[in-house]
Amino acid sequence: MTIRDSATGQRTTLLRVTTATWLLLVSAVVLVDHMALSGLAEQAQASAPTAQVSLLESRLEGLSHRIEQRHTQPAALPQARYEQDTAALDQRLAAIELAQAQYAATDALHALETRVTRLEARPVSRQPKLPAPRPSQSVAAQPKPVEPSFRLIGVELRAGEHFVSVMPADGTGLADVRLLRAGESEGGWRLDGIERDGAVFRQGDEIRRLPIPPR
Structure with missing residues (x-):
């Protein structure tokens, strides 16, 4: 009985040692994995702001480019301003055409008056009346000699x-x-x-x- 109890005690002790060893190994593995996951999470958190900053910088550059293009383009003329300038231009053209027509009529009238004045200033010359031509006596036309064809x-x-x-x-x-x-x-x-x-x-x-x- 003493020998059997001793063997049973040894087996129990060996089983406990083995179980404790496995528990230590599993705990060590879990600890290592936890530390690795913590490092990855920290890296992800550190890299996330950098990516967001890059994205924001690219969008900012695009907005700056658009603003520069807006500044370089000529400002659009408002519709009301365009209609007002067009109406003023039409009025000026109409006034110029009317003035040209009046000047042309005045020049033609002056030229006509000058011609009439010159004609009135000429002395009137009386020319003797020429005698009426006497009717000429009709001369008998001689027939033209016929020639062979x-x-x-x-x-x-x-x-x-x-x-x-x-x-x-x-x-x-x-x-x-x-x-x-x-x-x-x-x-x-x-x-x-x-x-x-x-x-x-x-x-x-x-x-x-x-x-x-x-x-």
Whole structure:
């Protein structure tokens, strides 16, 4: 019985020592964690004001920039001031136009008066009346001699017979040339005869000799 009681006492003592050791280790771990968490909290509290200050500084810079831009921009003209200045300008323009019109009318009137004065100052000259022209006796117009409406181009001999080639006055090419023998007519003129240096044409009592142009 004594040996069993001694062994049981040793086991109980060993268990208590082991439990106390574990409790110490757990307490040490908890203490270390608590200290680490406290350090992190202090760091977070220290860094929070710094971030807020940076944010406020950036916003302050933006406001300063906007204020500077406002100062550099020209001040807007109020609507009432604009309408007042516009009305005054319109009145001045109307007055200037009226004055110019009056000056122009005055200058024109002065020029007209000057011309009238000069005309009145001229001496009146009496000119003798010219006799009325006598009606001229009508002279009988002589009829203009009628001329052929064609011209002589030349004389040709074909098959032992003489022909004359004529072209209208407004002809331009060989297509307008026509051959005439004695007795044929062109433009109301009849070919009476062919001579060495020309041709004789007759129209009623009128006779024309057309010379052959030199070649």
